[in-house]
Ligand SMILES: O=C(O)COP(=O)(O)O
């Protein structure tokens with residue numbers, strides 16, 4: 001498998017950068033603007049990975065169902081996910097972009113792993129479900145941008161991972177076939193997209209995976225850190 005690879009398509013949140021701190025702070029500042037209580041980091045960890053719209057809708061639904069919120073009568077009328085969504089999304093963009101990367105850390109082994117992949121002659125692209133306007137400055141702030149010839153976000157294509165479309169489009173941009181492009185991710189989202197697109201996939205064990213253990217997710221290999229990636233690929237032949 002390793003011998004036929006021409007490119008690696010790398011996920012961002014939970015794979016290269018631990019962004020839970022950024023998500024938690026941006027969400028809680030947005031919730032405060034809407035007079036809603038704070039979320040826990042554990043809720044954020046289980047919810048992140050399917051893009052901002054899914055994250056905001058899930059968090060609003062969770063907070064509106066809290067007994068202390070449900071009991072409140074609002075003079076402006078009933079509060080629902082639908083009627084709060086637009087304001088929440090506006091506040092969230094503002095707060096996220098104001099702190100983007102400040103409360104986030106590059107995982108150990110990421111730089112070494114990306115260097116190994118590049119030294120093995122692979123082109124690198126970043127494919128995340130994060131909006132592109134969040135992803136690009138984050139990669140820059142963390143000094144990772146120069147590794148990638150292409151960066152695509154959750155709003156770059158019509159559909160997001162786990163749909164195979166973003167991976168197929170990324171392969172097209174790289175000029176490689178799906179079989180020649182390795183997906184590197186942290187969740188079932190990445191693995192499902194890869195399987196459906198026909199890309200091989202390696203998952204890291206330290207990411208989010210919607211709050212579930214990632215070892216149970218079908219992949220070609222699981223690695224503890226990205227420093228083990230070329231070794232793991234070589235074992236696959
Ligand atoms: O859902 C998000 O915002 C990011 O998710 P991803 O980088 O793991 O694709």
Ligand SMILES: [Mg+2]
Nearest residue numbers: 011013014186
């Ligand atoms: Mg991820």
